[in-house]
Amino acid sequence: MKKNKLIIFFILAIIIVFTIIFYLINNKKIEIGNNDNNQILNMNSYKAKIEVTVVSNKNTNKYKMTQEYKKGEYCMQEVEEPENIRGVRIEYSNNTLSLKNTNMDLTNIYENYKYMAENNLFLNEFIDDFNNSSNSKHEENENEIILSTDCKTQENKYQVKKKLTIDKKTNKPKKLEVQDINQNITVYILYNEISYK
Numbered sequence: 001m002k003k004n005k006l007i008i009f010f011i012l013a014i015i016i017v018f019t020i021i022f023y024l025i026n027n028k029k030i031e032i033g034n035n036d037n038n039q040i041l042n043m044n045s046y047k048a049k050i051e052v053t054v055v056s057n058k059n060t061n062k063y064k065m066t067q068e069y070k071k072g073e074y075c076m077q078e079v080e081e082p083e084n085i086r087g088v089r090i091e092y093s094n095n096t097l098s099l100k101n102t103n104m105d106l107t108n109i110y111e112n113y114k115y116m117a118e119n120n121l122f123l124n125e126f127i128d129d130f131n132n133s134s135n136s137k138h139e140e141n142e143n144e145i146i147l148s149t150d151c152k153t154q155e156n157k158y159q160v161k162k163k164l165t166i167d168k169k170t171n172k173p174k175k176l177e178v179q180d181i182n183q184n185i186t187v188y189i190l191y192n193e194i195s196y197k
Contacts, residue, residue, distance in 0.1 A: 046196035
C-alpha cells in the first residue's frame with residue numbers, strides 16, 4: 001500500500017514538473033531567431049538613414065531623413081530631401097521639443113512636450129509596441145524575419161498596425177510599414193543605413 005502511494009506520488013511529481021517546464025517554455029516572451037536578433041528588440045539606441053513614403057487620400061510624399069534615438073535621453077529626426085525642406089530638424093530631450101530649420105536659422109522650442117517619442121516613424125516605438133502588445137506576431141522565411149503588432153495609438157484610424165521586416169543575413173531592419181484600419185500602407189520606411197546598440 002505504501003509502495004503504491006509512493007509510486008503515485010512520484011508520477012504526479014513528474015507530471016507537475018513537466019507541466020511547469022512546458023508552461024515556462026511556451027509562455028516565454030517571443031524570441032526571434034538567435035540572440036543577435038533579440039538585440040533589435042532590446043536596443044537602447046540607434047542611428048539610421050531612412051527613406052519615408054507617406055500615403056494620404058490625395059497624394060504620396062517621399063522624404064529622406066536621418067534619425068537618432070537614445071533611450072530615455074534623446075531623439076532626433078532631420079530631413080535631407082526634398083530640397084525645399086532640407087535641414088528641418090526635430091529634436092526631443094528632457095520633455096523639450098525643438099523644431100529647427102537650419103537653412104532659415106529658425107528655432108521653436110516647446111517646454112514640457114511629452115509626445116515626441118510616441119511617433120510611429122521611430123523604430124523604438126515599434127519595439128515598445130511589439131514588446132507590450134498581446135497581438136504581436138512573428139514570422140520567418142528563408143531571408144527575413146517579419147514582426148507585426150498593433151499601434152499603441154489605436155484612436156488614429158490611419159495608424160493601426162505596424163510590420164517590421166528584418167534581414168536575416170545582416171540582422172538589421174530593412175523596412176517598417178504602418179497600416180490603416182483597412183490594412184492599406186500609410187507609411188513605408190526603408191532603412192538604407194542603420195546601426196544600433
